[in-house]
Amino acid sequence: QVYLVESGGGLVQTGDSLRLSCTDSGSAFSSYSLGWFRQFPGKEREFVAGITYNGKRYYGDFVKGRFFVSRDDAKNTMYLQMDSLQQWDSATYYCAGVAYYDGTYWREGTFDYWGQGTQVTVSS
Numbered sequence: 001q002v003y004l005v006e007s008g009g010g011l012v013q014t015g016d017s018l019r020l021s022c023t024d025s026g027s028a029f030s031s032y033s034l035g036w037f038r039q040f041p042g043k044e045r046e047f048v049a050g051i052t053y054n055g056k057r058y059y060g061d062f063v064k065g066r067f068f069v070s071r072d073d074a075k076n077t078m079y080l081q082m083d084s085l086q087q088w089d090s091a092t093y094y095c096a097g098v099a100y101y102d103g104t105y106w107r108e109g110t111f112d113y114w115g116q117g118t119q120v121t122v123s124s
Contacts, residue, residue: 002026002097002113009093009118012085016122020080022095022115030073033101035111036080038091038120045094047106049080053099058106085122092117 008020022034035050049069050058057069068081078095096111103110 004115006115006118009120011121017083022078024076029076032097034078035096037094045108050106
């Protein structure tokens with residue numbers, strides 16, 4: 001099982017960068033595929049980026065090269081580097097985990113474990 005905690009959110013200006021972290025306090029981190037989702041008020045969670053247990057990366061269509069997902073299994077941590085942030089990137093960002101997933105269906109229902117979220121606000 002994984003226990004996921006996000007950090008790194010905050011208030012930034014348009015064009016700035018942020019790096020989000022997702023840390024697990026469990027013992028099976030390396031066997032989990034992990035994803036980043038974001039949620040706007042009143043909307044469903046939207047897939048942002050994901051990385052499988054074996055290192056494959058996937059991104060939502062809107063990312064367009066601005067974000068980069070990575071993981072450091074020695075630190076039980078996944079990262080999301082976000083560059084060229086725009087106001088419409090403002091949302092609550094969640095990390096999620098599922099064991100040994102190697103598919104291409106990166107949707108909310110694919111994941112078993114979720115963090116509590118971290119708020120990202122991009123001002124003009």
